Amino acid sequence: MEIVVIQVLNSLFYAAVLFLIAAGLSLIFGVMGIVNMAHGSFYALGAYVTAWSVAAAAGALPAALPPAALFILLPLGAIAVALIGLAIEPVLLRRFYQRPEEYQLLVTFGLLLVLEDAIRLVWGGTPRTASGLVDSLGLLQIGGMPYPVYNLAMIGVGIVAALGLWAFVYRTRFGVLLRATAQDRRMAAALGIDVGRIYSLAFGLGCFMAGLAGAIVVPSQAAILGMGVEVIVLSFVVVVIGGLGSLEGALVGALIVSALRTITIQFWEEIELAALYLIAAIVLLILPTGLFGKKA
Amino acid sequence: MDKEQIQQERRGFLKQFGATVGAAGFGAAGLASVAGSRPAHAAAAPKGNIPSRPIKVGHITFLTGAAELLGGPGQHGHILAQEEINAQGGLLGKRKIETIFADEAAGTDSNVKELRRMKLSEKIDLFTGVISSGNTPALGPVAEELKVLTLFNDGCTDFLFDKAVPNPKYTFRVTNIQSADGVTAAIGAATHWPKARRIASIQPDYSYGRNVFEHFVLALGKLLPGIQVVSESWPKLGTTDFTSHITKILSAKPDLLVVGVWGGDYVAFYKQALRYGLFDKMKVATTLAFGGYPHAIGKDHPEGVLAGVHANYHFLYPSAERWPINKSFVERYHKRWNEYPSFESDGAYTALYLYKQAVEKANQLVGGWPEDEAIIAMLEGAGFNSPAGYLYVRADNHQGYKDAVTGLSRNLPGYDFPVWDPASIVTIPIRSITAPPSWPKPGQGHNESTAAADWIKKTWPQAKA
Numbered sequence: 001m002e003i004v005v006i007q008v009l010n011s012l013f014y015a016a017v018l019f020l021i022a023a024g025l026s027l028i029f030g031v032m033g034i035v036n037m038a039h040g041s042f043y044a045l046g047a048y049v050t051a052w053s054v055a056a057a058a059g060a061l062p063a064a065l066p067p068a069a070l071f072i073l074l075p076l077g078a079i080a081v082a083l084i085g086l087a088i089e090p091v092l093l094r095r096f097y098q099r100p101e102e103y104q105l106l107v108t109f110g111l112l113l114v115l116e117d118a119i120r121l122v123w124g125g126t127p128r129t130a131s132g133l134v135d136s137l138g139l140l141q142i143g144g145m146p147y148p149v150y151n152l153a154m155i156g157v158g159i160v161a162a163l164g165l166w167a168f169v170y171r172t173r174f175g176v177l178l179r180a181t182a183q184d185r186r187m188a189a190a191l192g193i194d195v196g197r198i199y200s201l202a203f204g205l206g207c208f209m210a211g212l213a214g215a216i217v218v219p220s221q222a223a224i225l226g227m228g229v230e231v232i233v234l235s236f237v238v239v240v241i242g243g244l245g246s247l248e249g250a251l252v253g254a255l256i257v258s259a260l261r262t263i264t265i266q267f268w269e270e271i272e273l274a275a276l277y278l279i280a281a282i283v284l285l286i287l288p289t290g291l292f293g294k295k296a
Numbered sequence: 297m298d299k300e301q302i303q304q305e306r307r308g309f310l311k312q313f314g315a316t317v318g319a320a321g322f323g324a325a326g327l328a329s330v331a332g333s334r335p336a337h338a339a340a341a342p343k344g345n346i347p348s349r350p351i352k353v354g355h356i357t358f359l360t361g362a363a364e365l366l367g368g369p370g371q372h373g374h375i376l377a378q379e380e381i382n383a384q385g386g387l388l389g390k391r392k393i394e395t396i397f398a399d400e401a402a403g404t405d406s407n408v409k410e411l412r413r414m415k416l417s418e419k420i421d422l423f424t425g426v427i428s429s430g431n432t433p434a435l436g437p438v439a440e441e442l443k444v445l446t447l448f449n450d451g452c453t454d455f456l457f458d459k460a461v462p463n464p465k466y467t468f469r470v471t472n473i474q475s476a477d478g479v480t481a482a483i484g485a486a487t488h489w490p491k492a493r494r495i496a497s498i499q500p501d502y503s504y505g506r507n508v509f510e511h512f513v514l515a516l517g518k519l520l521p522g523i524q525v526v527s528e529s530w531p532k533l534g535t536t537d538f539t540s541h542i543t544k545i546l547s548a549k550p551d552l553l554v555v556g557v558w559g560g561d562y563v564a565f566y567k568q569a570l571r572y573g574l575f576d577k578m579k580v581a582t583t584l585a586f587g588g589y590p591h592a593i594g595k596d597h598p599e600g601v602l603a604g605v606h607a608n609y610h611f612l613y614p615s616a617e618r619w620p621i622n623k624s625f626v627e628r629y630h631k632r633w634n635e636y637p638s639f640e641s642d643g644a645y646t647a648l649y650l651y652k653q654a655v656e657k658a659n660q661l662v663g664g665w666p667e668d669e670a671i672i673a674m675l676e677g678a679g680f681n682s683p684a685g686y687l688y689v690r691a692d693n694h695q696g697y698k699d700a701v702t703g704l705s706r707n708l709p710g711y712d713f714p715v716w717d718p719a720s721i722v723t724i725p726i727r728s729i730t731a732p733p734s735w736p737k738p739g740q741g742h743n744e745s746t747a748a749a750d751w752i753k754k755t756w757p758q759a760k761a
Contacts, residue, residue, distance in 0.1 A: 003547040010539040017537075116360055125364040126592045127563040134571055145546060146573040151539070221536045222567055224560030226361035226401075230534040265540040269530045270501075 002143025007262050013151045013220075015258035016158025020213035021231060022238040022250040023165060024206035030245035031182045031202040034093065035101070037108040040232030041115035042081050042207045046214025047223040048119055050077030051128035054219075058132060068136045074215045081211025082204045089203040094196070112228070120225055133219035154216045161212065162251055169247060178202060182245070234261075240280045243293025252291055312757075315483060315724040340656070344663030346390040353378075354414035355425040355644075356407055356435075359399040362534055362560030365588030366427050366640050367400060370449060372633050373641030374424065377648035379632070387655050388665070393648070396420065400427060404434045411435055415442045422447065424647050427640065429453035429474060429504045433460035436467045445668050447651060449643035452477070452606070453503055454746035457693040458737045464694040466668070468675055470650065470687070471643045472607045472726065474504065475748035476700050477583045478511030478556075479729045480607040484702040484722045485552060485581040486519040488602065492579060494526045496550035498541055498565070500557055501530035508556035508583050510745060514752055515729075521761035526550050531557065536564040542572045550578050558584035566597055575601065585705070586610050590636045591713045599706045603716065607700035608639035609684035612715050625683035639684070646682040650689070650696075653680060692733045697726045 025039045053073045092111065096104050137149040169175040181188040181198045189195045214223075238257050242249025257276060264272040283290060355374055358367025378393045386392040396418055398410045407426075414420045423439060423446040426432055432451030437460055439446040448456075448469040461467050485492060495513065499505030509528070517523050527548035529541040538557075542565075545553060553574070557565050562585055569575060575598040583604035586593065590611060603610075616623035625645070629637045637645075654674035658666035666674075676691035687698045701723050703716030731751035736742060744750040 003543060006543045007540060010543055013539065014537050120360060120364065125368040126589050127365070127560050129563070129567060129594060131567055131570075131594075131596060139571070139573075145543075146571070148571045150571075217536075220568060220571070221564040222560065224362050224536060224564060225364050226534060226560065227536050229361070230536060262540040265529070265531075266544050269528070272530075273532060 002145050005142055006145060006147055007266060009147060009151065009155065011258045011262040012155045012158075014261065015254045016155050016161075017213045017217055018231075018234060018238050018258055019158060019251055019254035020161060020209045020216075022235045022242070022254055023162075023247055024209035025235055026239050026242070026245055026247060026250045027169075027209070028203055028206040029239075031178055032093075032097070032199050034097075034104050034108065035244075036206070037105060037232070038111035038115055039108075039206070039210055040228030040230070040235065041112050041119075042085065042210035042228070043214040043217075043231055044119060044223070044228030045084065045115065046077045046081045046211030047218040047227060048123050048128060048214070049080045049211070050074060050215040051130045051218045051223045052123065053077065054130040054133065055128070066136065068133075070130075070133055070136075074133075075212070077215035077218075078208050078211035081214070082208035085207025086200055086204040089200045090196075093203065094199070097199075112232075116225070116228065123223070125225060128218070128223040130219040148220065151220060154220070157212075157216055161209070165209070165247060174201070234276070237276050237280050239290070241283045241290060243287075243290025245294060246290065246292035249290050249292035313483060313724050313728040315487070315722055315728065317487060317722050318719050340660055342388040342390070342656075342659050344659070344665075346388045346659075346665055348390050350392045350394045351387055351422065352418060352420045353393055353395045353648075354398070354411065354418070354420040354423045355395050356398045356400050356410060356423075356431075357425040357640075357644075358401050358427050359397065361401040363401065363427060365559040365563075365592055366450070366638070369589055369635075369638040370425060370427065370640035370644040371397065372629070372635075373449075373637060373644035373646075374648060376629055376632050376641075377645045380628070381648065381652055387652055388659055391665070400425070400431060404431050407431050408434055408438055411438055411444070412442065415444045420444060422651060425449060425644065426451040429455075429507070430502060432456045432469070436461040436464070439467050440465060443668070445651075445671060447647040449647045450606070450640060453507065454748060455503065457695055458747055459739070462737060465672065468689060468694040468696070470647045470696040471639065472698065472700060473695055473730055473748070474507050475511045475746050476607045476726065476729050477604065478508040478554075479515040479748070479752070480700040480702050480722075480724060481508070481554060481581045481583050481602060481604050482512045482515035482519060483724055483729070484602045484604075485554070485579070486516060487722050488704065488720065489552060489579045490520060492516075492520065492552035493523050494548075494550040494552070495523055496527040496529075496545045496548050496553045496578070497525065498529040498531065498538075498545060498553065498555050498557055500533045500535075500561065502533055504558075505530065505556045507745070509554070511749060511752070512554050512581075512583075514749060515756070518752065518756040519759055521759045531561070533561070535561055538565045538568045539572070542569050542574055546572065546574060546577060552579045552581060555580060555582040556584065557582075558587055560588075560592075562588075563592060563594075566593075570596060570598065583607075586638075586714075586716075587640075588638060590638060590711075590715070593705075593713050595707055595713065597705055597714045599704070599714065599717075601705045602702055603705040603714070604702050605639045607702065608698070609642045609701070610639070610703065610716055611636045612718070613701060613703070613721055614685050615718070619685065621681050622683045622685075637683070642682060642684045646680065646684070646687060649682075650675065650678065650680050650687075654678060690733060697730065699726055700724045700729060 134150040139146040238253035242253025357370045358364050382392045426448045427450045446467045450471045452474040454475050499509050581602035585603040586605045611626050654671045657674040658670035678689045680687045704720035705714045706717035731747040735747045742750045
């Protein structure tokens with residue numbers, strides 16, 4: 001029984017991470033029409049910045065401060081990535097909106113390669129960690145099996161982020177502008193909306209989510225070269241199932257992918273990836289735009 | 297089982313393999329008398345006219361991705377050897393070494409294209425490097441076709457010389473053969489934990505993990521009576537979230553977990569396993585925990601884990617007193633890179649020096665710059681005093697062999713990362729755990745996955761309960 005409970009929690013934690021990444025990916029596509037291949041690298045960047053700042057702060061802070069104070073640094077990793085995103089959008093991406101999709105795929109794929117190398121150049125090949133944060137929250141006993149409280153807290157962060165994003169998109173003025181631009185860019189521009197600014201902010205917000213995912217993952221795992229490439233593949237499976245451009249789709253897709261992954265790992269691991277791609281293929285066959293995608 | 301019985305059983309294993317436990321074990325190998333072990337003619341002046349044109353070397357290794365943890369140290373080892381040789385004026389005092397690096401993470405197809413490009417447009421004289429077992433079987437046949445002298449420093453799958461290149465001419469490999477890795481972990485585990493019966497496994501889901509699992513279970517089954525595999529996990533290479541795998545392993549309640557997960561994946565694995573209490577509930581035997589940059593593993597890594605190095609080398613062993621070559625290598629490496637070497641550093645460093653030794657010997661025999669054929673003749677059956685110990689290159693399969701080692705992790709003062717507990721190091725003469733030269737390869741009268749598997753099945757005695 002405790003195994004089931006822990007596996008469900010494992011699955012939810014992974015779903016929270018996948019959702020944050022896939023939601024950003026979906027948001028950027030929904031508003032800007034760009035499939036951002038480099039999105040996983042922003043996730044990796046969030047992980048590296050967080051690990052680096054936690055290590056730096058742990059050395060600089062007075063010993064009297066509890067290690068839990070370092071939690072303040074988690075959003076910092078996300079904000080740093082958002083700022084980088086805000087800088088990249090006007091400099092690089094803006095030149096490609098009018099071009100066919102192949103160009104956008106190529107330029108974001110190039111960005112992925114540049115970011116991967118930049119990470120290695122700045123932080124080297126050795127994994128970076130921030131395990132102190134996990135240890136500072138201690139362990140929970142579930143039927144005699146330890147479970148890190150940190151993971152539980154981060155499932156909470158995932159839920160809060162999902163609610164916050166929903167409220168932001170559907171309950172604020174900026175959200176209205178965002179959705180208007182997503183629906184019809186030219187009409188929005190004609191009505192006096194600064195579409196360029198909306199694009200920048202949407203890209204920054206997407207990067208913030210990816211950075212946040214990296215920030216919450218790094219204390220429990222590690223910042224590792226290539227982590228962004230690994231996760232981007234699964235994130236694409238998530239958005240294919242949920243529907244590219246849909247936030248609800250990202251949420252449901254993340255839950256489905258993560259649950260399916262945990263179930264196959266527990267019972268029949270050889271088919272882990274096959275099962276995920278099979279589900280994605282079935283969804284594409286029956287609902288080509290995904291579960292929550294807009295009908296073409 | 298009481299302590300005395302365990303001691304007795306341990307002595308049994310060690311006797312069976314000629315293996316030893318503890319730092320004093322080095323030198324037990326019976327290979328030192330093999331042909332080709334005469335010292336290098338370092339002092340002899342080169343004969344004939346040597347062109348001053350540089351020697352071009354191609355080196356493919358992981359420069360990005362999670363496997364950079366292995367590729368980075370390999371590149372450092374190669375550069376150190378290159379700089380040292382060039383500082384002495386180059387090969388035969390004349391020919392400086394120039395290296396072209398390429399990223400192995402580009403994938404097998406790209407690696408093959410890159411090797412062709414290196415040979416055809418860059419005109420390389422020597423090809424080195426390669427970490428992944430998925431890549432050497434693709435690159436080996438191409439190297440033979442292009443007739444480019446190749447010293448792989450890893451990519452150690454048995455498949456390369458069992459099947460992909462069964463009669464190698466241009467292709468050699470420096471680090472120990474892959475089946476030795478799983479077998480070494482099994483002997484290490486059986487030596488330290490002879491009571492283990494319920495076995496769980498977590499391996500990366502590709503040829504390396506499959507090979508480790510098969511040979512570990514096969515060897516352990518011969519060493520310990522009545523073992524049972526209670527759980528298998530096969531995460532994809534590059535996995536970073538292991539929580540579901542860890543929970544699955546815990547649910548099977550094993551005594552012993554064998555881990556072939558490596559590189560950045562292993563760092564992520566042990567961090568998560570630690571917080572899930574995995575190391576408190578079972579013994580853990582790994583094949584590659586200490587395989588990357590030594591400092592990649594944190595002090596939070598539990599002690600008493602069998603920390604594998606691909607059965608090759610960890611920098612504190614052979615000890616300074618018994619093998620000064622290693623001490624000097626570690627010092628020079630640390631001075632150059634401000635870090636400690638890994639087994640890939642030793643492999644890449646040794647590969648280049650092995651080439652140098654063969655070139656010098658061939659030059660003494662034929663004069664001038666030797667043809668590849670002459671260099672190959674000097675590589676076949678060559679012996680070399682590498683930092684990791686005495687290395688012997690078998691003539692029949694072009695595979696390098698040296699004593700296999702593994703040890704238990706421990707935090708020792710003076711290092712910011714865990715190293716081996718000197719008292720726990722298990723050294724096994726390589727001939728005790730690899731199939732002999734005449735042993736039939738897969739497809740020649742047996743259908744095991746490797747010659748080693750067939751040899752173990754047919755010749756190792758079965759431990760009785």
